[in-house]
Amino acid sequence: MPTPHMKNLFATILILAVVSCSPKPYKLAEEYMLIQKPKRETKDWKLVWQDEFELDSLDGSKWTKIPPNKADWGNYMSDDERCYDFKDGKVYLNGIVNQNNPVDERPYLTGGIYTKGKFAYQYGKIEIRAKLGSAQGAWPAMWLLAEKNKYGKYPKNGEIDIMEHINFEDIIYQTTHSYYTLELHQTNKPPHGGTAAFDKDVYNTFGLEWYPEKLVFTLNGKETFTYPRILGVDPSQWPYDQSFYLMIDMQLEGSWVGKANPEHLPVQMIVDWVRVYQ
Template sequence: MKKKWIILFSTFLCLGCLAKKKISEQPKTTAADFQLVWQDDFNGSVIDTIKWSRITEGAPDWKNYMTTDDQVYEVADGYLYLKGLVNTDTQTDPRPYLTGGVWTRDKFNFTYGKVEVRAKMESAKGSWPAIWLLGRKNDDSWPANGEIDIMEHLNFDNFIHSTIHSSIKSSPSTKTVNVNPGEFNTYGVEWYPNKIVFTINEAPTFTYHKEAGADWRQWPFDRDFHLILSQQLGGAWVGNVDSSQLPVDFVIDYVKYYEYNPSRTTALGSN
């Protein structure tokens, strides 16, 4: 009888080991969904014009003070610096401030995938750095073309905003997350055909879902988007600028884009 119990116990242990092994061999919901295909580590001394274009002045608040002038751009020591500063030559350009921003529009556009940007920012009244994705407009105007705000920081806030813009305000469509903006953090987004997951330092912070039966008004996210890195000053949302607190630097360590591989999708991308 004792021998019989030993055999049964040994069999139970073996089955347990096999079960544990089987569980450990299940597909993981991590990098299997994505493949790194595009990145910039800013290890040179100039902006890579194959990847980026400098943003020019425009009508929206975030473009009010954008310029291609070299004084608001710097690549040094492995970092990209986008600056916001007082304009000291208002004879040439009457605007009181100048800011830097770059985007991948018409150079690198993508649908779905994962974006990671490691960055830090200086705070000032009226400062508004952002990391975001904007949909190609075609025949649609904003916000019908869609916008994915990975990170926006205002003034001296100790938190950032992550927001979705579309023609319909679904709930929830925005989230604030506490951070130390003066320290490097990795701001990210994982963009699937049915949801958008925001992350900070690889930890999920907010998920926006495609609603059942949704059309383009709630989900304009099945088209190409481009990436924008911008350091803006002033505007209706952020408020007035205190010029005595300038200049400010938005410092980017690296940018990475991982292509979404639906053929390798696991439970993470289908829930």
């Protein structure tokens, strides 16, 4: 006759077997792109990817440090170790004054990470818990870009800005950009962005629920702005039918934000966790 211990063991094995055999809410493309299965919209979310930042370094299987680039936001991106800290189960992305660096003469350096080539997804929910630092010229951002050039060069594949914060403001910006909004200037048919008030001195959860017919932006679990797919307009209005990768970066300066004040630096964005559901 089985003992109570054996019964508990059998029950545990059965539960694990059921969980492991439960259908995944996505199909896998190229081993790292999670394409949500059709008709998932009415079902409960399932956690499909996450990083709790419990390691003492960046998990290279999930992230890469963002290299410098010529975009307005990317002038100071760097892999300099001073731009990154890993402690207390969090990653600190820092914007710093670049002192005593004969190899790199840029005045500032900033930290940022992205999942390009390692994780991308199409449709689902993403939430990022973080605390944003403020400074003149600070521009922390969380955003999505297309993994593949399905429609051509930027901005034809679109951009989804889950959260942008500038300087010392008490609001965040949540925005979509595409050929439709940037080149055809259709920013109000429908409105392509919104703002939300928040307490910048505490941790907040910034999110997006992405469906085949709409983008629903959230703040601390509450809906803040929705960008719908519109029929009967130029098809460039909805490039959001493909896999996107995630970027989280502590940017400095830019034409929108203005010049940085070195007396306000260093500034940092502290990221507690990232979770993706489908």
